[in-house]
Amino acid sequence: MKILVTGKHGQLATSLAEVADGMPHVTLIRAGRPELDLADPSSIPDAIAAAKPDVVVSAAAYTAVDRAEDEQDLAYRINVVGAAGVAEAATQLHLPIIHVSTDYVFSGDAPDPYLEDDEAEPRTVYGYTKLRGEHAVASANPKHVILRTSWVYSPFGTNFVRTMLRLAAERRTVNVVADQWGNPTNALDLARAIIHVATHSARDRPTGVFHVTGTGETNWAGFARHIFQASRAMGGPAADVCDITSADYKAKARRPPNSRLSCDKFERTFGWRAPAWQASTDAVVRRIVEADYRGFMMQASE
Numbered sequence: 001m002k003i004l005v006t007g008k009h010g011q012l013a014t015s016l017a018e019v020a021d022g023m024p025h026v027t028l029i030r031a032g033r034p035e036l037d038l039a040d041p042s043s044i045p046d047a048i049a050a051a052k053p054d055v056v057v058s059a060a061a062y063t064a065v066d067r068a069e070d071e072q073d074l075a076y077r078i079n080v081v082g083a084a085g086v087a088e089a090a091t092q093l094h095l096p097i098i099h100v101s102t103d104y105v106f107s108g109d110a111p112d113p114y115l116e117d118d119e120a121e122p123r124t125v126y127g128y129t130k131l132r133g134e135h136a137v138a139s140a141n142p143k144h145v146i147l148r149t150s151w152v153y154s155p156f157g158t159n160f161v162r163t164m165l166r167l168a169a170e171r172r173t174v175n176v177v178a179d180q181w182g183n184p185t186n187a188l189d190l191a192r193a194i195i196h197v198a199t200h201s202a203r204d205r206p207t208g209v210f211h212v213t214g215t216g217e218t219n220w221a222g223f224a225r226h227i228f229q230a231s232r233a234m235g236g237p238a239a240d241v242c243d244i245t246s247a248d249y250k251a252k253a254r255r256p257p258n259s260r261l262s263c264d265k266f267e268r269t270f271g272w273r274a275p276a277w278q279a280s281t282d283a284v285v286r287r288i289v290e291a292d293y294r295g296f297m298m299q300a301s302e
């Protein structure tokens with residue numbers, strides 16, 4: 001099975017490459033800039049056709065949530081027009097598409113974990129463009145699986161876990177919002193879920209929208225505390241967490257207070273569930289500490 005993923009160095013593209021590397025029956029091809037540029041849809045069809053994949057995973061996106069508020073046109077071109085271009089190119093080649101979307105399509109004002117059919121009401125440019133991207137992908141390609149995920153972290157790229165460890169190496173206390181709740185998701189777990197879907201028998205592969213995240217919930221402050229607890233136990237950097245509110249943090253884009261996604265439909269349909277978020281966080285913290293904070297580990301053992 002040959003899987004093409006859009007994007008080269010993103011968290012998810014990198015995680016897919018690592019997971020596929022350990023699977024003899026799966027070959028992963030990363031297609032990204034300059035050959036495939038979502039901001040230049042004319043580049044998309046040839047880049048996909050040249051790889052001759054069996055399935056297309058649409059992972060590349062404009063993901064800078066605050067910056068998107070000032071770069072609406074670019075976010076729209078990448079997350080809507082670009083995503084549509086990938087889905088259309090796949091359709092032309094009779095290929096199914098697995099498209100990745102976000103919890104930020106919801107307002108976060110509902111009290112319970114969101115179900116796939118709950119009304120999406122994005123409050124940010126990023127969330128709005130991702131929702132329009134979902135619609136564009138679904139109408140361009142009947143063989144679509146749209147996977148909404150959330151709070152993605154990994155040993156790679158820019159993410160909350162790496163940011164927290166960097167801050168802890170510089171200071172004693174970190175202020176973190178405690179009024180946004182969600183499901184942290186290890187990109188390596190998400191990569192395993194995507195390959196599970198991709199390798200599902202093509203004849204009866206379900207279509208539609210599904211939620212797939214790490215198992216269990218927390219808020220960002222609780223997530224930070226867990227990261228530091230794990231890191232401290234490994235001799236890595238740790239800080240005290242001071243709970244703050246979203247209003248104190250003063251971000252440009254308003255995040256959903258409730259980002260929690262129910263993954264029951266995905267589990268029922270595909271028979272797959274992610275590990276508990278705490279165990280996955282520990283595994284990722286260990287990799288980051290061993291790769292980037294060896295000095296800390298040595299100081300701790302002196």
Ligand SMILES: NC(=O)C1=CN([C@@H]2O[C@H](COP(=O)(O)OP(=O)(O)OC[C@H]3O[C@@H](n4cnc5c(N)ncnc54)[C@H](OP(=O)(O)O)[C@@H]3O)[C@@H](O)[C@H]2O)C=CC1
Nearest residue numbers: 007008009010011012037038039060061063102149151152
């Ligand atoms: N990060 C998160 O917390 C969450 C992410 N998601 C969704 O998951 C998917 C993967 O996210 P993640 O891996 O974390 O994102 P990253 O920000 O780590 O990576 C973004 C990827 O998109 C690629 N990209 C951006 N612009 C273009 C462009 N014009 N043409 C081609 N490729 C482009 C980047 O390319 P390059 O390799 O060249 O840098 C990179 O590979 C996205 O669709 C995102 O919306 C959903 C929920 C949470």
Ligand SMILES: Cc1cn([C@H]2C[C@H](O)[C@@H](COP(=O)(O)OP(=O)(O)O[C@H]3O[C@@H](C)C(=O)[C@@H](O)[C@H]3O)O2)c(=O)[nH]c1=O
Nearest residue numbers: 063065102103150151152160163175176177220249255
């Ligand atoms: C760095 C930092 C962040 N925060 C807050 C800001 C924010 O509310 C929360 C998480 O910070 P981030 O910058 O990771 O947030 P953000 O970029 O909004 O993360 C989102 O990215 C997109 C792509 C998604 O699709 C979402 O699922 C979600 O993961 O923590 C603090 O309170 N203190 C800090 O020191």
Ligand SMILES: [Mg+2]
Nearest residue numbers: 020023024026
């Ligand atoms: Mg392989």
